Amino acid sequence: MSEAGINSTAASLLGFLHDGPLTGWELVARAERTIGPFWSLTRSQVYRELSHMAGLGLVAPGPVGRRESRPYEITDAGRRAFADWAAGGPDAATMRLPLLLFVVLGRHIGADRLAPMLAEQRRRQAELLAGYQRARNQLRAAGADPFRLATLEYGITVARATIRWLDGLGPQLTAPPDN
Amino acid sequence: MSEAGINSTAASLLGFLHDGPLTGWELVARAERTIGPFWSLTRSQVYRELSHMAGLGLVAPGPVGRRESRPYEITDAGRRAFADWAAGGPDAATMRLPLLLFVVLGRHIGADRLAPMLAEQRRRQAELLAGYQRARNQLRAAGADPFRLATLEYGITVARATIRWLDGLGPQLTAPPDN
């Protein structure tokens, strides 16, 4: 009865390892590719969690491959730990949207400084949206995992909503300096 | 030339202090009320940042009021630090959406376990949406700050988008167990 309970970062790694052994490097790449925008993690974290989980017996390091690469394989205990974590349901989302902070403090920043930032954000959201759409079309063509597709659709829906919001902001927020 | 550069948490506090002196307790309440869903912070952080900023001369502690309450006032240096921070534009958003993590790992969680979680999320989003709408209507009637209103509109737009997304998920993700 290891009543520990793993954290979401560790759990995400265990999730990916269900598909077969991966090295730290590959895990970072996989995470970046599949959930990058919704779940950030760094190399440091990955290596730390991997050796920590190896100590707990949740993953087992495999033989060193080429270039010191060390694949980790999920163990039965690891699968159990993952299932326990999943049974708890998703935690509340942690959001820190600096853009919204800027908007709410807009009075003290000044509409003249805020407006170009909002314009820049709109540009970025449009890019992001295009990227999601490209990825979705590729994955659809390739007949991919519907779960993965669903995350792209989330990205698309939210990016569109954000753009709509930016476009609908009143002139008090978006007006360029009045000169 | 304090070339330090404050962090976003400290900056948000300085932002609120532009409207007049506030105690740590009041800052927590204000933050919760105005940007709670988009910018989380805890009491511990607030007290820590306040005493840290007092050390840097960005805020000045006022006289102790009732019940040990200690209001902090922003200083000129504080206003400058805030302006410098704002000039950098909003950082990239940090998002950790456990819900999306669950979805992308859906294959390993099982549609039968995922479906009720999605249903629960839908319920929560609907509640959130209703809360935003109520707040917006109140603020509109009160003729509030358009910046604050804009953040509520963001919440409304995104909550609606999320609900639409949840409702549009394919049967592979939302089907109850097939028995």
Added chain:
DNA sequence: TCATGCATGTAAGAGGTTACATGATTCG
């Protein structure tokens, strides 16, 4: 052979969360 990319990791510090500890004030 030399630049680039693959691959691993450590160290230090910043940021964030949770639990603990304390006490004043107000209201019933």
Added chain:
DNA sequence: CGAATCATGTAACCTCTTACATGCATGA
């Protein structure tokens, strides 16, 4: 007087980021 609420703060811990350090392999 007792309960609820206001109010501050510390300590410990976990998590996350950034910078540093190392070296192999591939291909031009």
